[in-house]
Amino acid sequence: xxxxQLRALFAQIAADEPAGSRIDTLRAHxxxxxxxxxxxxxxxxxxxxxxxxxxxxxxxxGPARPGPGPAAAGPAAPRQFSPLVPYASFGWLPxxxxxxxxxxxxxxxxxxxxxxxxxxxxxxxxxxxxCHLTSSASGVNCPGAKLPISQRAPDVAGHRAxxxxxxxxxxxxxxxxxxxxxxAPNLSAVLHSKQGLAGQALKIARGVRYGVTxxxxxxxRFSGLPxxxxxxxxxxxERDGGLxxxxxxxxxxxxxxxxxxxxxxxxxxxxxxxxxxxAPRKGTCSPHDPSSQNxxxxxxxxxxVLKRMHIGGLPVQELCGAHADGLWxxxxxFGAHPSIDVTSLFRDHMRLLGTNPANWTSQPIG
Amino acid sequence: MSRGRDAEYxxxxxxxLPSLRRLAGVLCGDWGRADDLVQAxxxxxxxxxxxxxxxxxxxxxxRAVLVREFIRERRSVWVRQVSLSGQVGDCPAAAADxxxxxxxxxxxxxxxxxxxxxxVLRYYCDLNVDQxxxxxxxxxxxxxxxxxxxxxxxxxALGPAPDLSREARP
Numbered sequence: 041x042x043x044x045q046l047r048a049l050f051a052q053i054a055a056d057e058p059a060g061s062r063i064d065t066l067r068a069h070x071x072x073x074x075x076x077x078x079x080x081x082x083x084x085x086x087x088x089x090x091x092x093x094x095x096x097x098x099x100x101x102g103p104a105r106p107g108p109g110p111a112a113a114g115p116a117a118p119r120q121f122s123p124l125v126p127y128a129s130f131g132w133l134p135x136x137x138x139x140x141x142x143x144x145x146x147x148x149x150x151x152x153x154x155x156x157x158x159x160x161x162x163x164x165x166x167x168x169x170x171c172h173l174t175s176s177a178s179g180v181n182c183p184g185a186k187l188p189i190s191q192r193a194p195d196v197a198g199h200r201a202x203x204x205x206x207x208x209x210x211x212x213x214x215x216x217x218x219x220x221x222x223x224a225p226n227l228s229a230v231l232h233s234k235q236g237l238a239g240q241a242l243k244i245a246r247g248v249r250y251g252v253t254x255x256x257x258x259x260x261r262f263s264g265l266p267x268x269x270x271x272x273x274x275x276x277x278e279r280d281g282g283l284x285x286x287x288x289x290x291x292x293x294x295x296x297x298x299x300x301x302x303x304x305x306x307x308x309x310x311x312x313x314x315x316x317x318x319a320p321r322k323g324t325c326s327p328h329d330p331s332s333q334n335x336x337x338x339x340x341x342x343x344x345v346l347k348r349m350h351i352g353g354l355p356v357q358e359l360c361g362a363h364a365d366g367l368w369x370x371x372x373x374f375g376a377h378p379s380i381d382v383t384s385l386f387r388d389h390m391r392l393l394g395t396n397p398a399n400w401t402s403q404p405i406g
Numbered sequence: 407m408s409r410g411r412d413a414e415y416x417x418x419x420x421x422x423l424p425s426l427r428r429l430a431g432v433l434c435g436d437w438g439r440a441d442d443l444v445q446a447x448x449x450x451x452x453x454x455x456x457x458x459x460x461x462x463x464x465x466x467x468x469r470a471v472l473v474r475e476f477i478r479e480r481r482s483v484w485v486r487q488v489s490l491s492g493q494v495g496d497c498p499a500a501a502a503d504x505x506x507x508x509x510x511x512x513x514x515x516x517x518x519x520x521x522x523x524x525x526v527l528r529y530y531c532d533l534n535v536d537q538x539x540x541x542x543x544x545x546x547x548x549x550x551x552x553x554x555x556x557x558x559x560x561x562x563a564l565g566p567a568p569d570l571s572r573e574a575r576p
Contacts, residue, residue, distance in 0.1 A: 043529055046560075049510050050530035053435060054428040061427065062441040065419050065448060069412070072452025 070160065074141065074152060117168040117216020120146045123271050124402065125255055126284065128165040128218070131247030134240050137161065142284070143275040144256075147183065160223035163248065171209075171217035180209045180217060187219060190227050196245045206230050208241045212250060220245055255402040256286040259367055260316045261391045262405045265380075269293050271404050277317070283397055286404070287317045295379055302354055302374070309354065309375030312385055318395050319368040325360035339387050346383065357382040366395035415455050419448060422465065426472055432530050433476045433523060435515050443479065447472040470541040473527065477519045477542075513563035521556035528553055 121127045126142055127149045133139075137160070142151035147167040154160035164182070171182040179188045180202065187209050193201040201210035205227035209219040222241050224230045230237045256276050262269070275288040296311035325345040333348045342365075347358040351374070359382040360370045369392065371382045380389075393399045426447065430440035450471050451458055461467040514522060520542070527538040528549075535553075539546045 043557075045510060046514070046525060046529045049514065050432045050526060053432045053511075054530070057428055057431055058437050062438070063423065063427065063444050063448070065416065065423070068419075068445060068448030068452055069415070072449045075449065075453050 070152075070154075115213055117166075117213040119168050121149050121167055123274060124404075125253060126151065126276075127250065127252060128163065129249045129252045129254065130163065130244065131249045132243055133161070134244075139278045141275065141277045143273070145273045154223075161244065162221040163218065163244070164221075165212065165218040165248070165250070166216060168213075168215035180204070180219075182209075182217060182219065185219070194242060196242065201242075201245070203227055203230070203238075208245055210245055212248070218245070218248065254282075254284060256284045257397065257400040257402055258286045258316070258404040259318070259393050259395070259400050260314070260369065260404070261393060261401050262291070262385075262389050263391065264389050265291075265405060266293070269405060279397065285317070285397075285400070288313075288315045289404070290314065291405075293379055297375075299354065299374075302351060307351070307354065307374045310373070310378045312378075312380075312382065313372040314369070315371075316367055316369040316392070319363050319366055325362045325370075337383075339383065342392075344386070359383060359386050364392050367392050411455060411459075414459060415452055418458070418464070419451070422468060425465075426468060429469065429526070429531070430472060430476070432526050433473070435511065443472065443476055446475050446479070450475065466537070466541065469531070470543075473523050473541050474543065477523055479519075509564055510560070513560040516563060517556055517559055521552050521559065524549055524552040525556050 118127070121144055123144055123146070126144055128151070130139055130151065130153060133153050136155045137153050138155075140152045140154055142149070147170045148164055150162060150164040152160075152162050164185075166182055171180050173180050177189065179186055181187070187202075187204040187207070189202040189209075190205055191203050193203045193208055193210070195201055196208075196210040196212070199211045199213075201208060204219075206224045206229065207219055207221045207227075209217060212218045220241055222230050222237055224233065224237055230241065256274060269291050270293075272290045272292050274286045276284045276286045279285050290308065290311050290313055292308070292311045297309050299307055299309060325347075335346050337344055337346055339359075342361050343363070344359055344361045347356075347360070349356050349358070354374045355376050356372060356374050357378070358370065358372045360368075362368055371386060371390075373380075373382050373385075393401065423444070427440060427444050430443040430447070431437050434440045434443060447468070451468055454471070458464050458467050514525065517525070523542065524538060527533045527541060528535075531538075533541070535546045535549045539549045542549065542552075544552075
């Protein structure tokens with residue numbers, strides 16, 4: 041066997057490439073966006089938490105902005121959302137489309153819906169004062185999204201609404217805006233869609249329920265933590281039966297700090313990033329980064345992998361368990377001197393609740 | 407991600423998809439798995455698009471994402487593959503020595519994922535040791551040793567050959 045033979049073999053395999061492909065770049069786009077959204081949610085929350093009250097107050101007492109159509113009257117939108125309640129829900133979705141996943145941060149609650157678990161439609165509801173109609177009424181600016189208005193849309197539940205490309209943005213309450221991202225390449229495709237995407241979008245928007253009280257459920261519970269620890273930036277998935285399972289979230293405390301220049305979107309130090317969900321059949325704790333130092337341990341009877349690495353100059357601890365009573369979990373903490381290290385957090389404070397939803401909790405801390 | 411960045415991503419992926427798919431096919435030896443691998447890679451590239459566009463060599467970055475994803479994914483199934491004695495995929499072999507090619511193909515398929523990735527980077531992508539090390543996230547010395555071990559394993563699987571000593575170089 042020679043290197044030449046190897047080269048020939050590889051070239052032959054490449055040459056045998058079949059014409060048909062299952063690769064779906066749009067799906068990669070959507071899944072990447074969903075993943076990015078959660079990461080950005082973690083990024084944005086702290087600064088938003090600090091500034092939300094000020095921003096909301098400033099908007100609330102400021103001069104009325106000019107724009108087409110009357111501003112929403114009636115009850116005001118909430119200034120912040122509860123971290124444990126999605127606040128909004130879909131009231132109507134097209135056939136074969138259902139809620140897939142969602143997330144909550146203090147100023148935004150979002151949810152993705154699509155066929156067969158593949159998110160296509162995204163609804164984002166913003167807290168009071170987070171979005172602003174520009175003075176020339178040419179766009180609506182929301183955190184992380186500048187939406188250039190293309191044209192006026194029919195009112196949504198009596199409130200002004202606008203088309204942007206490709207979506208619908210409307211004022212759902214005084215000081216509060218919502219937007220719906222539509223699965224189409226541009227607004228023209230929406231407005232001229234044979235499937236009636238524009239009509240579907242309006243029907244979805246008009247069906248949104250606000251102020252819902254459905255609580256998320258968590259497959260893990262933390263106890264014995266100081267009272268200032270809180271859950272933030274939850275990402276959840278819908279299970280059969282409408283149960284909203286919180287899979288990813290952060291725990292923050294007073295000393296949690298955001299470092300905007302680490303990684304793509306910045307990271308928090310002293311704020312454990314938690315992921316817990318039912319274990320996939322072939323789930324492992326293999327590290328992405330081969331430079332991490334890994335040790336296998338048994339903690340509380342669970343086989344876990346402790347990883348230590350550096351990202352962007354910050355030390356990172358990560359504790360992962362691939363099969364812990366049917367759950368897969370991962371805890372990641374950035375920073376040299378966290379208030380609590382991952383091992384202590386898992387060993388002394390975290391209880392896994394198994395795969396039976398009846399045992400899950402809506403109170404993740406306490 | 408802004409629409410501008412979305413457009414950049416879409417344009418980049420459209421241009422590089424064929425080469426990424428071929429690399430995935432050579433790594434996996436199975437086009438179904440290759441498509442899954444590329445699908446996962448494209449998602450990761452979207453998430454890390456900021457790094458891709460800022461990279462000195464975006465193609466090398468994309469290749470690294472794909473190769474590392476391959477290693478990560480394959481680790482868990484490698485034992486099963488080995489226990490099946492490196493069963494061969496369903497791609498037809500067009501070489502004259504059909505059996506020999508199939509044997510070689512099976513021997514390469516039976517390698518641990520990191521060794522297989524090392525061979526593919528060296529002999530399909532034609533990367534030198536340093537370039538392969540960057541993509542694999544290891545030292546050049548590790549690439550050399552992995553290459554040597556992989557070649558040795560393939561030779562063992564194929565049986566003794568009289569001229570091995572002349573060709574054994576990492």
